[in-house]
Amino acid sequence: MKKMSIFLAERCSKLRAGICVALMFSMFTVYVQPGFAITPPAPKTNAQLLGGLLATNRLIIRDTHGLLGLNLTCLLFGCKVIEGIGDPNNQLYVVQVPNALSLLVIVTQLLSGGGITNVEPDQAVTAQGASVSTAPDYLYDHAPVSYYGATVWHGYVAQTPNQIIRTAQTQSSFGVAGANVTVAMIDTGVDTSNAVLKSHLVYGYDFTRNQTGGNEMADVTQSTMGVVDQSTMGVVDGSGEPAQLNQSTMGVVDQSTAGVVDGTPQYADFGHGTMTAGLVHLVAPQAKIMPLKAFGSNGTGYASDVLRAIYYAVNHGAKVISMSFDFTSPSRELATAITYATSRGVICVASAGNDGAQELVYPAALPNVIDVASTDNNNNPSAFSNYGAPPVWLSAPGEGVMTTYPFGTYAVGWGTSFSAPLVSGTVALMAGTNPGISEPGAAQALSHAQPIGMSQYGYGVLDTYQAVQSAKSSASQTVTSTGGGLLGFLF
Numbered sequence: 001m002k003k004m005s006i007f008l009a010e011r012c013s014k015l016r017a018g019i020c021v022a023l024m025f026s027m028f029t030v031y032v033q034p035g036f037a038i039t040p041p042a043p044k045t046n047a048q049l050l051g052g053l054l055a056t057n058r059l060i061i062r063d064t065h066g067l068l069g070l071n072l073t074c075l076l077f078g079c080k081v082i083e084g085i086g087d088p089n090n091q092l093y094v095v096q097v098p099n100a101l102s103l104l105v106i107v108t109q110l111l112s113g114g115g116i117t118n119v120e121p122d123q124a125v126t127a128q129g130a131s132v133s134t135a136p137d138y139l140y141d142h143a144p145v146s147y148y149g150a151t152v153w154h155g156y157v158a159q160t161p162n163q164i165i166r167t168a169q170t171q172s173s174f175g176v177a178g179a180n181v182t183v184a185m186i187d188t189g190v191d192t193s194n195a196v197l198k199s200h201l202v203y204g205y206d207f208t209r210n211q212t213g214g215n216e217m218a219d220v221t222q223s224t225m226g227v228v229d230q231s232t233m234g235v236v237d238g239s240g241e242p243a244q245l246n247q248s249t250m251g252v253v254d255q256s257t258a259g260v261v262d263g264t265p266q267y268a269d270f271g272h273g274t275m276t277a278g279l280v281h282l283v284a285p286q287a288k289i290m291p292l293k294a295f296g297s298n299g300t301g302y303a304s305d306v307l308r309a310i311y312y313a314v315n316h317g318a319k320v321i322s323m324s325f326d327f328t329s330p331s332r333e334l335a336t337a338i339t340y341a342t343s344r345g346v347i348c349v350a351s352a353g354n355d356g357a358q359e360l361v362y363p364a365a366l367p368n369v370i371d372v373a374s375t376d377n378n379n380n381p382s383a384f385s386n387y388g389a390p391p392v393w394l395s396a397p398g399e400g401v402m403t404t405y406p407f408g409t410y411a412v413g414w415g416t417s418f419s420a421p422l423v424s425g426t427v428a429l430m431a432g433t434n435p436g437i438s439e440p441g442a443a444q445a446l447s448h449a450q451p452i453g454m455s456q457y458g459y460g461v462l463d464t465y466q467a468v469q470s471a472k473s474s475a476s477q478t479v480t481s482t483g484g485g486l487l488g489f490l491f
Contacts, residue, residue, distance in 0.1 A: 058122035086311040127299040130354045130384035130415040136400040160377045161397030170464040178284025178428035183320040184313035187273030189216030189293035191406040204291035207305035211478025214291030228460035266441035269299030278404030291327040308335040322424035323350040324417035326361035342368045349424045351416035358388040365391040374398025374419045387456040394458040396422040434475035445470035
């Protein structure tokens, strides 16, 4: 109790006595986390005040005193703790500030108190997409084929992007398919009833609603469900025709379905998560997929939900985290979350962005993330793809990539969003043959790519065969060097 009095004195030193009396009285009603202890405040760091802070009244705050300390602070300044982020030290929280208060003033005051070491805006994050082109021939190839226990369209397996990265050759030559590896998809969720994907899904989470599951279909209203479901019922047997669904996606649906989605901001990125998950499955068909819904069907979400998803993925057994989105500005807490993931052996993959420029987007530009640019079906760099190596590590097909779509149909997508999951699936293949592989080892294996003669797009175009071969060789060398067989490798 003596320590608590000192702590309160520290927080109240610049306030009137009456406020402090009320604060000390109210402390008995504040939830105290188990194991809470007062520790000396860490050195102050600069808050990210500009370029986003003025546009939101939601803040991400790190307080070394934890929830109790932050609740006490909010009693003083009129803010409200909304939720915890889930970091391992329970120091990171989302805080809402009343619109009437000056954010610049309150952030300055927050940082002047003991315990608070970082404040940044809970910035808007967007899923990525580029503009569609002509529908490729393989989108019309609806012939049913068996693919690792599911019936899929032949075009999905035989498509040019899949041939470029040599998936079939890799799977057959090395006997790998991603078994016992979990890939977390931080995206718009996944259609959990999709016949191709459902048996490979592990339980995820919907951070936009704070509920278990991660089902993308939660964004579809009952009235829309009737229109879309009715119009796509005949699509699965191949009777539908390709139609543009949004800026970056063309799917095999009829025009009434396209009318529901196309041009409707609410559904600007509906299906995005099911599509990215389908590409991981294409490359690593026995890998488990963890749907982590941090974005709505309009393609936007909060930075705090992305952070929560990263910590959730690490703490629930993911080996790979696939991210097809970007932050509008750097985030210290994003970097901290990624570092936490990689320190626990998780490999993070992210898309380079679709501005067609040499620029940094996050998380792709972070040094411990594998940054993926886009190429076309002739291994030429995509005009829309960001470039610059570093941070771009390699490229992968990102134009007219065919994949699963909600309601049991298929679509093709354009954008680095669809390049990244091909790499994520390849990492799952590598982890299947080399369970101890970490981010540096995975990056090194992926550097064995198909050269394209343009260093700004990394080591070249993804080659699953060379990557898995390198990872497998690395695992064998590690076992040999320990001199102790498998036990030596594991430890």
